[in-house]
Amino acid sequence: MSQRIDKIASRAFARQVNEFWSRPEAWPRNMPTHVFFARVIHEMGKSRFPTEWPDDIRQIRRGTHFGSIAVTMADHCAAGRLVGAVQDSLGRPLDLPGYVWNTREFEEWFATGQAPLSHAYPPDSWHPLAARPQCWLFIARDGLEALTSGAPLKQEPANEIGHQPRRRTSQQGAIERAVDEIFEGKWPVGLSPNKRNHQIQQFAKDHGLSIPSPRTIRRYEETKTGQ
Structure with missing residues (x-):
């Protein structure tokens, strides 16, 4: 029975991942100070492998160098050169401490673009039996721009109600x-x-x-x- 449950769970996760990467138009908007995680993967890949990285963002997870970029980004986040953040229900970016990138758990985040909200809080502040909601994952713009040749990333246009992006x-x-x-x-x-x-x-x-x-x-x- 446990093997059957594991197999069903594995299939459900695979469907979730495939749907996520096939619909970039459904991804959350970049924030003025942060870029959505999947877009950061694409930026880092293009910067490091300009002639080999796929142009279509929907194909990058199947690309040759995706795993290498994932490990590189995790190392940067662990060292503080990049700062990861989860977006809470109010739209605020909450920093992830560098140590959360030292385990293999981050591999799943590169598949789904999400990380547990609880990681943004001190370890002893989250009850072990409490639900751990998965939240969209972002990377702070300043660190990303420093690592991608210093060229500032383009801001997204104002939204439909005319709010202009705020300064980084x-x-x-x-x-x-x-x-x-x-x-x-x-x-x-x-x-x-x-x-x-x-x-x-x-x-x-x-x-x-x-x-x-x-x-x-x-x-x-x-x-x-x-x-």
């Missing part, structure tokens, strides 16, 4: 701007981490910036205070 910024840049404008350029030593993080994240959201994760804010604090 890194999460560190969002923190620096929040510190300058909220705390007059001084790190808020007296605030609790929760209150400080909330104010910085709310500022980023209100100004259309990349919303930094608590982990990113903590790393920034360490560079400023040495603690």
